[in-house]
Amino acid sequence: MKLRSLLLCLFSALAASGQRPADLANPLVATAKPRFDFFAAASMPYGMVSLAPDTHHGDLWNAGYRYNDTHILNFSHVHNTQTAGIPVMPVVGSCKALQGLEASRSRLSHEGEVAKPGYHKIRLEDYGITAEFTASPRAGFHRYTFPAAGEAHVIMDLTAALGPVVMLKGHARQVSGTEIEGYSVMAPTFRRKKNCTVYFFARFSKPADKINLWQSSTDSSGARVLTTATQVEDRRAGLYASFYNLRQGEQVMLQVGISFVSMANARLNLESELKDWDFGAAVEKATQAWNDYLGRIDVAGGTRQQQVKLYTDLMHTAIGRRWTEDVNGQYLDNTGPAPVVRNIPLTPEGKPAFHFLDADGLWGSQWNLNVLWSMVYPEYGNSLAATFLAYYRNAGLLARESWGGNMSYVMVGDQTAPLLAALMQTGRATFDTNEAFAGAYKNAFPGGIRDRAGYEAGPNPQGGGIDWYVRFGYVPYEISKRGSGFHRGGAAMTLEYAYQDWCIAQMALSLGKHDQHRVFMKRAANWENIFDAGSGYMRPKDTAGHWLTPFEPVIPPNGKGFAAPGFIESNSAIYSYYVPQDVDGLVHAMGGRETFVKRLDASFSKAAAFGFAAEHGEHAKSEIDYDNQPGCHLAHLFSYAGAPWKTQYWVRRVKAVTFGDTTFAAGYRGDEDQGQMGALSALMAVGLFDVQGLADMNPSLEITSPVFDKITFHLPGGKRFVIEAKSPRGKDNTYIQSARLNGKLWNSFSFPFSAFAKGGLLQLTLGPSPNKTWGITAL
Known part of the structure; x- marks a missing residue:
């Protein structure tokens, strides 16, 4: 029995060691009625890009990805309280991009959905498309697995209203058969009193058979495709890349770099952070960033x-x-009569010395x-x-x-x-x-x-x-x-x-x-x-x-x-x-x-x-x-x-x-x-x-009494502070019975932060009944 118990403990410890923090964190918690900025699986800690589905727009407090909604409208790259931008939607069949986000929506299926820090996988039921996402700090990475299709399209509606944000105009330019750049200009909001522009540079893993640009129209149709143009700028503007005769299971990948400074910086951000098309490696890098943080x-x-x-x-x-500065340290100062591009000093490694945050x-x-x-x-x-x-x-x-x-x-x-x-x-x-x-x-x-x-x-x-x-x-x-x-x-x-x-x-x-x-x-x-x-x-x-x-x-x-x-x-x-x-x-x-x-x-x-x-x-x-x-x-x-x-x-x-x-x-x-x-x-x-x-x-x-048996804080300078809590098994462990700080009996309810910062050990004994004599001595 002792050997069996020992083996069970060993196997339990091995199983526990295989659970990384990013495997435990769940981005879907409390997503029934969230803020627009609440859900962010395909992202990095504090990263500029949070690539996520949108199922509802028009509000800050009840928008973005809502778990109980029946349809996905788009996937977009910026989910902040007062900024949004660059929606993408893959579809199969005839393209309805000019009719707005609702026309291209797909039923939402949670079957097979995977959401964890650094990665999101979800199925677009109406199109049979499996969509997967990850991100670097300043770029989104999409992987779409298509069914067999005579035609498929990837839509970017640059002037669609997103979350609480209305767009004033959009711009797009076809750089090549695989590359597009542009921007969306956000109208002022109640909190953000000035316009704000989000720039992008996007590239596909394979050339599109055709890239179509559109803008507003003076006739009753509301918008028209520009059959020969390679760029557009208008109060209503967007594009869709068309792919014909796709095989069952064929994949099209898309990378989108973001900047609040310029299209050139959006490209720089993308090329600096996503150097190839290895989606799995990008997922692992994002996941590792989250594991390091958590x-x-x-x-x-x-x-x-x-x-x-x-x-x-x-x-x-x-x-x-979220960060708003680019890899070169540039950020936008919009406090004066006109926007000014400023520079954060760079470290010897060439990285911004701090992050300029929204x-x-x-x-x-x-x-x-x-x-x-x-x-x-x-x-x-x-x-x-x-x-x-x-x-x-x-x-x-x-x-x-x-x-x-x-x-x-x-x-x-x-x-x-x-x-x-x-x-x-x-x-x-x-x-x-x-x-x-x-x-x-x-x-x-x-x-x-x-x-x-x-x-x-x-x-x-x-x-x-x-x-x-x-x-x-x-x-x-x-x-x-x-x-x-x-x-x-x-x-x-x-x-x-x-x-x-x-x-x-x-x-x-x-x-x-x-x-x-x-x-x-x-x-x-x-x-x-x-x-x-x-x-x-x-x-x-x-x-x-x-x-x-x-x-x-x-x-x-x-x-x-x-x-x-x-x-x-x-x-x-x-x-x-x-x-x-x-x-x-x-x-x-x-x-x-x-x-x-x-x-x-x-x-x-x-x-x-x-x-x-x-x-x-x-x-x-x-x-x-x-x-x-x-x-x-x-x-x-x-x-x-x-x-x-x-x-x-x-x-x-x-x-x-x-x-x-x-x-x-x-x-x-x-x-x-x-x-x-x-x-x-x-x-x-x-x-x-x-x-x-x-x-x-x-x-x-x-x-106060922790809910865990052992907590290790990994502090700056490689130091560690550990809390160990012992309590009778199977009983309530709400109350602190006694404490030791670095081996010394401790009878105050607080201890110096300096002792925490230096690293050390706090040992607590917990129990089901209050010890009314513990913690009442002044520090």
Whole structure:
């Protein structure tokens, strides 16, 4: 029996070792009703190209590849929140390209579908075509296996509307029988206020029998084929390559390089990254890139579902924000009156020194991405920081988001400051820290980015209320009627600005700027100005100092639930805990530890029936909402009030209920939001967090109970930090019984980040009952 058990363990270990992270991550999780940028199998981490099917267009929040849709409209190369482009569709039989995407659609079959990081295979039922895809960072690689067909066509409709993007015009030029180049010009969107052009260079593995270009027509047909032309530019433009008399199983491959700078750069990107037609080798290269990325956190134990979800979560951290610079380091700066091509310095190896990213803002990322980036992916956090600092140099303002080389002012405040502070305080920063401080300092006063409310892009912004914040020590309720932006919630702005001020204070202290440190530490206490001791909640206040009346911490079920008056996509019940810079002060203000724990515990107990998340768009109706950013830290607050076992319990519950599913129908409640909820879910799974976002001078990591038996973090410089968790088999392992850090008994719920960064070993003993004496000793 001992020999048999030993062999079974050995075989189990060998099987486990054959499972690479990219084999476990599942891009199809939660694809029933996704964002346009949510699904990205044929891609590389942060790569410019995300080549994927589109089954629905016309919206950001419910578009792209939707698992339950019945038809595929096209496959396209760019799936970002505000940019899209270059759709391709293979068909058999007569070509209907001029009639729009719907005319050439095919029934979607999931039979035989394979989707994993770096590769996607799917069948077009109506045409009998098997479509396979992979990608390099800046180029897509298609392989189509056709049935026997008298005629087949590969369509590129360059002016079709994709996702949330409308195209103004398209251009195509036939270079040869196998090569085409061109571009699509995207119209401005609500967030991206200027045009944006995506360029392409495409080549086929075999010459087309004919390449047909089309443009708009003045007659009733709407479009016409240009029978002799070799190039076209029009408000409606496209092409299709025709192949005749294909044999059963014959393959046609297509490679498409992308650039936001020029057609020449699109060609350079393609030729630099895809040098041959070895599709299998390209798949393996993409898969290896994903294994390298996902494998920085290596786990053993837990259930297969928990492992699948971890690597799916980590995958999502690397697909929401994407490179826009080319292999030669060129990128487009569109902040001025005319676009300017700028250059990122190259390394001695000839690669860009950082990646210039298209990215939504970092609203709330102090409780997810900032922590994960600082821990194991610092180069990606540094690239985003460098991108926003490039805006500071190019346009005079430290950005909080980037689309098409232009700022779009998503959400509110200076969301970049917490990221800059985290990278600086953890020793991970590779940017100019004095420049970063100067940019954050400017943003904290009138004339900076805090002038602007959400999406407020006009020349005279007033919706951010930073002038009132400096004057009154809070943003008054009247901000809701000033300016032209969205998210003008004065109480929420006050709380976010105060935390950001604290982050700037920490930056100042680390740079020896003591006068500035004192100024911003004083401002970091501004949360006290809107805390109503009578109700025990953060409460909006007007310019005269009067509390908003009537006042409801939670909007009732029959009310308008997107945001409570004075708050942003949330309510007072959640925002009242938005004081990460002074949790001890908040606990005291709310009546002390026992009162604080009882109150927060009651909110979680009530929210359990709703999966700890409000319905998306109804954020003001819940006391706990893990569908949205403002409350991502709530379960971790118990530790600060002397009840770390409550944190362990509720983090486990939220992880399982809100983020635990791995079906196509679920996995994230509401908006995953460019990897933020994926990062939060991953941190919950490995049992590490930081309420302060690692932005303080001597940051620490908070410990909760991991779901895995062993976790190995592969850190910069070849170092490793390992967590080992032992628990009784077959029993609940929610609660930490004891801990050792590098062999030393450890009785604090947190430990220095510096100990993590150096590499080491954290040993945890877990059990089914809370140990109320563990974790209560101060660090």
